Amino acid sequence: EEFIAVVPAAGVGSRMAADRPKQYLHIAGKTILEHTVDRLLSLPEITRVIIAVSADDPYFPQLPLATDSRITVVNGGAERADSVFAGLAAIDNNNAWVLVHDAARPCVRLTDLHALITAAVNSDCGAILAAPVRDTMKRGHSQSMQSQISHTVDRENLWHALTPQMFRVEQLRQSLTTALEQGATITDEASVLEFCGYTPLLVAGRSDNLKVTQPEDLALAEFYLQLLLK
Ligand code: C5P
Numbered sequence: 001e002e003f004i005a006v007v008p009a010a011g012v013g014s015r016m017a018a019d020r021p022k023q024y025l026h027i028a029g030k031t032i033l034e035h036t037v038d039r040l041l042s043l044p045e046i047t048r049v050i051i052a053v054s055a056d057d058p059y060f061p062q063l064p065l066a067t068d069s070r071i072t073v074v075n076g077g078a079e080r081a082d083s084v085f086a087g088l089a090a091i092d093n094n095n096a097w098v099l100v101h102d103a104a105r106p107c108v109r110l111t112d113l114h115a116l117i118t119a120a121v122n123s124d125c126g127a128i129l130a131a132p133v134r135d136t137m138k139r140g141h142s143q144s145m146q147s148q149i150s151h152t153v154d155r156e157n158l159w160h161a162l163t164p165q166m167f168r169v170e171q172l173r174q175s176l177t178t179a180l181e182q183g184a185t186i187t188d189e190a191s192v193l194e195f196c197g198y199t200p201l202l203v204a205g206r207s208d209n210l211k212v213t214q215p216e217d218l219a220l221a222e223f224y225l226q227l228l229l230k
Contacts, residue, residue, distance in 0.1 A: 001121065002096040003045045005164070006087035009033055009103035010054045010076020015213050022212055023103040024059040027222040028229065032212055035106035035225060037065055040164075043113050046099070050090050052076035052083035081176065081186040088173045097121070098172060099164040100189050104212045107224040108164070112205040116166055125198040126167035128190045129205035130159040159202050162209050165189040167200070 013022035023033040033051070040046050050072045053060045065071050074090050076083035084100055091098065097120065101108070112129055120127040133155045140147035165188060172189060175196040179186055184195045193200055208224045210217060 002093050004091055004096050005040045005046050005049045005099045005101055006084060007049060007051045007101055007103050008080050008083040010052050010083045027218060028225040032106050033103045036103050039108050050087040052087045085176055091169050094170040096169045097166055098169045099166045101164040102211055105163055105209055107221055108209045109206055116164055116203050119201055119203045120166040123201050125193060125200050127201035127203050128165040129162040130202040131205055131207045133158040161188050162205055
């Protein structure tokens with residue numbers, strides 16, 4: 001079996017309000033993107049990482065990653081799903097497994113990656129890392145500074161979708177083509193398969209596999225990285 005990682009890293013990171021996209025901020029000695037790729041490549045099964053970056057990205061070419069033979073770079077797109085699609089287009093082996101992993105999740109643990117791979121290879125249509133919801137969930141009318149509660153969402157069996165999300169290349173590519181053509185709302189890869197009638201597995205992962213999104217996430221990510229790199 002061949003295992004290939006696709007890392008969408010073409011976002012601008014507007015919620016971080018930093019001087020550069022969040023994947024290029026430095027924590028624990030290197031950029032978030034470098035940590036993320038190191039995590040994936042520390043798994044012997046993963047032999048190749050495809051990174052989708054913005055066409056005019058001035059930061060990526062300066063990283064040592066840019067000349068690493070295990071790395072392929074592609075131009076990302078306007079939405080995350082377009083970036084993932086561009087990454088999949090660089091894969092010849094339709095039967096390979098692809099692990100799609102956010103550039104902004106540098107804290108993923110090897111134990112979780114192993115659990116995901118084991119679950120996915122034994123599944124019908126792939127698997128994703130996920131974490132059970134702990135807080136009470138409210139539906140509001142908006143996400144502005146204040147919003148009246150509409151209602152409480154039952155949190156039983158509710159999960160946070162994390163990454164990596166792992167599928168057969170051909171199944172993800174076909175499903176993504178259909179979902180993009182039909183204008184589906186796409187926020188992760190599993191939703192693309194769900195749109196096409198498949199039901200991938202949820203695999204319980206650690207909640208410290210956070211997506212660095214807002215300024216306050218940086219200190220937490222650095223702390224978790226220092227723990228796991230010890
Ligand atoms: O913005 P968000 O945190 O949801 O982005 C998740 C991941 O998708 C990030 O790693 C980001 O760089 C990537 N992305 C992308 N192409 C876009 C938008 C986001 O590769 N057009």
